[in-house]
Amino acid sequence: MTSGLPGRLLDDLGPAIVTGKYPAGAVLRTEELERAFRVSRTVVREALRVLEAMRLVSSRRRVGITVLPRTDWNLYDPRVIRWRLDGPDRAGQLRSLTELRSATEPVAAALAAARATPEQAGALTALAVQLRSSTHDLDAFLVHDIAFHRVLLIASGNDMFAQLGDVVDAVLTGRTHHHLMPQTPKPEAVRLHVEVAEAIAAGDPARAEAAMRAIVTEVLDVLPGT
Amino acid sequence: MTSGLPGRLLDDLGPAIVTGKYPAGAVLRTEELERAFRVSRTVVREALRVLEAMRLVSSRRRVGITVLPRTDWNLYDPRVIRWRLDGPDRAGQLRSLTELRSATEPVAAALAAARATPEQAGALTALAVQLRSSTHDLDAFLVHDIAFHRVLLIASGNDMFAQLGDVVDAVLTGRTHHHLMPQTPKPEAVRLHVEVAEAIAAGDPARAEAAMRAIVTEVLDVLPGT
DNA sequence: GAAACTCAAAAGTAGTACTTATTCAAGAGG
DNA sequence: CCTCTTGAATAAGTACTACTTTTGAGTTTC
Structure with missing residues (x-):
């Protein structure tokens, strides 16, 4: 509809x-x-x-x-999410979604390390490399970053995690619009993405989870009002 | 409707x-x-x-x-969740939901430790005590367990976590129906619930998160097909 | 063989008629 | 004066008809 x-x-x-x-x-x-x-x-x-x-x-x-x-309300309904993001409490909704994301992505990374297909692991590695190569271009970086997280959520093999790809998209895009994204991506954040990809390729859930946890912890730390 | x-x-x-x-x-x-x-x-x-x-x-x-x-599909729609649980792949859907739960509850526990009101912290402590007192009665134990997790999710202060209360209800109820719940709750699991409540009352996010993580890790470990 | 045309299939929208559920106000009785 | 009963108004629910619009498939033409 x-x-x-x-x-x-x-x-x-x-x-x-x-x-x-x-x-x-x-x-x-x-x-x-x-x-x-x-x-x-x-x-x-x-x-x-x-x-x-x-x-x-x-x-x-x-x-x-x-x-x-x-x-x-069905707060997970994609329309409700969008309407709240377009509303006056956009920052609150971004925080909500960011906290949800911070909870789910580390576990999704661990599951991906256990379950990813070689194609998915390869795609993650390729995207991590592209992230590293596009730190000078914030728009390109964002595109690759979103793609990286989407593929990872799909690779977790849990379709409920996969559906949160839209949430990650909204959060990352929203961060950029809110000027919450650093002007130049921190080298450490890029390194962590690469580590996540490597850990998934190596089939190391604990390492993948830890690296992703470090990524989302940094994201939470820069949220206003935390 | x-x-x-x-x-x-x-x-x-x-x-x-x-x-x-x-x-x-x-x-x-x-x-x-x-x-x-x-x-x-x-x-x-x-x-x-x-x-x-x-x-x-x-x-x-x-x-x-x-x-x-x-x-x-909107997989988070409560009806879709219910229809899938009532379908032939009930075990798969329970696994999906359990993984989602294992991701969100530790973070919700940490947030609750930071944000819970005295009333919420008190309710969690009371529920943990009731859990300890009802290990001989599996139905009563289930009721208190579900209530404990619901209050915790609400206490996280994130309404998207709060909405997952229904998911936890479905998972815990489903585990019982699947005979995945131990006949007698393990003392260690009960102790961990008490520790979560204490950590939240003490305002200790890291401790609350770690204790809850131990709870959900045990839950994941007993899932079939893990 | 490709493009244009036509038409049938199926949904979309408007509007009317009647039914059902529910709430509120008025009246009766104690 | 309060409580209970009754009746009616309010508002949604369901069925149905008429017409419009969109779209795909088949046919015709080049």
Whole structure:
């Protein structure tokens, strides 16, 4: 559902809920939404059905569509993640995601060392080499960095880790936009990426985990408000 | 959307997709679903809209509703998690979730040590004491164990970790059903829970993380097929 | 054999009618 | 005056029809 009128309505209502324009407890009416967004009842119902599935709202007859508190939301839904990143508390959401990332990537590295295919290990090594070669070009560095982490998460052999590739993308891209990335990548960070790749190629989970832990520890340390 | 005809249709189609009854590439037609499930077009469209938002299917005019490959799915959607746990590869899904858990809980413990409120720290200590007192009653032990981990995840102050409480619930409950839980909880595991609670109460992130890591390492070690 | 055209297939959107669930206000009784 | 019952209004749920739009496949033409 990325197109069509229900999708467009979703992309209006979702952010409005997530950013607090419609706070928890607020009650929406399907008829009012029809008028406000100039769409038919079918379109409104379909968009609301999706919001309900994301646990952003709850629908009851005679009552209306009630906005739910944040503790009910499906926070891992890619749309919810995006809406929160586009909202006023972007820094908070980046921190949340960074902490999640700091938890998952070391374990993913260890699993990758145990499970990566030769192709995956080779791709990681190649990407680490490219990282080293592109420290002078921040955009190119970012592209390779994101690719490195994505391949690693896939190589972990756990598809739930693999899906966090989008989270890593959002975090790394967000760091750059927030000027949280150093102007020139630290040699130590690059070295650690190379070490992770080497440890995975060598099938050494403990070493891969330790190196990746060092990478994400440095990331956490530079977060504001830690 | 937990009730109503769209919800019921969702709970039929979702598992059918997730378990491969409708494999990737299969094309569904709204009209056929209307006939097969004896519901109106509105109901079918609403259920499909939700499946589309979960990235289980993709809809295009003239083409139909195409089932997407697993790499597209929103694997963190609570329904997708449940459908996979209820499917034939339950053990694989439990392993996936256990690995995710093993990654996140140590970091959550460290964050909780830094951020827990006195109430949360107190609740963890109380729950650890109850764990120690209920080793003779496996059901009671499970209840307290789940509660312990839930409170800890909430105490981490990261709502994405907090949401994984359901994952921990599913994993711990699943372990019991799989007879993967020891008949009598190991004293060492209980001791570690107490140590986690003490470390959090003392505001010692490193100690909390290490103790929790020992807990989840033991859990990973007893997984079949590791 | 490739490009253009046509049409059938299937979803998308609008709107109406009727049903069902639920809440709230009013009235009755103690 | 408070509590319980009843009825009606409110709002969503479901079915259905009509029309539009998109898209792919088959046919025709060059």
